[in-house]
Amino acid sequence: MTVGARRMLPILASGRLVRLHQALDAVRASCDVGARRRLDPVAFVHRYRAPLDQELAGLLASSCAFGNVTTIRAKLDDVGVRLGSELSAIAEDRDALCDAMSGFRHRLYVGEDLALLVYGARIVQRRFGSLGDAFASFLSGGSTLHDALIAFVDEVRDASGLVMTGERRGPAHLLPDPRGGSASKRLLLYLRWMVRPADGIDLGLWPVSPARLVIPVDVHVHKLATNLGLTQARTPSWRVAEDITDVFRRFDPEDPVKYDFALCHLGMAGSCSSRFVREVCESCAIRNVCRHGDGSGRRSSTAQRVRAKVPAGHDDG
Ligand code: SF4
Known part of the structure; x- marks a missing residue:
């Protein structure tokens, strides 16, 4: 597109x-990369060691990365306690995710929104091997980054069951549709974290050239x-x-x-x-x-x- x-x-x-x-x-x-990282939502991603956990953590953290940064960090701390240290394991179980996130709120989101996001993302991981492999697949064959991002959002949203229409704006805001031409800041931030070479901030996890970002x-x-x-x-x-x-x-x-x-x-x-x-x-x-x-x-x-x-x-x- x-x-x-x-x-x-x-x-x-x-x-x-x-x-x-x-x-x-x-x-x-x-x-000062170290000092700045501690203040940035990406610090949440660096708590995890396994790449599958890191890319799930990145999706969660980037989705929450709007508004006051102190509040974002506090909310991510809460998410980390609720979901534990093996995100890809708990993400297999929809009921366990929803129970763990019950009562959570962040701006437009309730706990179930984030639970479904992780659940859907885990399904995509199983389908493609990783979210990075999924994105690389969408980017192949001459697609633009914008095309690939649309396909990625559609894939995760379909798998998650997050419904965009309804009384609450949370599910739509959580995974915004890039088709409208918005800046898609949180999605592009997620790509930066996953794609740019590991430098203490970004993680260089995905098989995608940083030149495409x-x-x-x-x-x-x-x-x-x-x-x-x-x-x-x-x-x-x-x-x-x-x-x-x-x-x-x-x-x-x-x-x-x-x-x-x-x-x-x-x-x-x-x-x-x-x-x-x-x-x-x-x-x-x-x-x-x-x-x-x-x-x-x-x-x-x-x-x-x-x-x-x-x-x-x-x-x-
Ligand atoms: S206007 Fe803003 S960006 Fe420009 S010199 Fe002043 S502080 Fe820096």
Whole structure:
């Protein structure tokens, strides 16, 4: 499936892109991975050792990864206590899962939602050998990442029995349908964890090239991308995520999404107002490439200086 008829790509070679590349590499190099991991929902995945458990844990953790991060971590702690250390074992038993998750709530979700998610995912594991093998199968034969994600969500949802229509929004929100063109941030975050090479954060579990990934864009990454001139769109979407990834792909075609974690944990993240605030901006690691960083507000965006148009879906490889 193609999202959007045509895509606009920023200029490849420019001094601004070179500075942007240097700034992002510096942000990555200065990131305290261990300390940041402990604060991130991905820490839940690292509690497990067996790959089948890790990919189930990743699906659970990424599905819950919205809202206040302290609350997310507390809720995942609770899930971990309820489900024990062998997720793939308890996931065989639908009744045991539902009993263990009884009384749990997180935002739109009740315990049964997460129980059914894990139960369905375990069925897919048995069908394909692993969730990673399932996803790799959906991605083969010229499919785009978007195609594969749709097939993956459909497969898990069908196996789980999670019903999208009903009085509660939880089941639909838990496994969102990428067809609508939303940014699918939590699903792309899950892919990043499973596919990117093991680096203390991501786990490199799945037989999928990191070159295929698209960056997970939440409001925070969208804000930074806007400040860096990577997008002019007002809201995150799949297309915006692809456009940002296209820029990062110029810095590392084999691993464009490697900048995501560092950007997410950039020190000034919570205090950035997307305008020049001296006390905040003067210590910002991306100040020299931010549109607001010098206080003039006059810097043109990379996206404004579009030179080429290419068909959508070019990110297949
Ligand atoms: S320089 Fe200021 S406006 Fe730009 S990203 Fe940093 S904190 Fe935000």
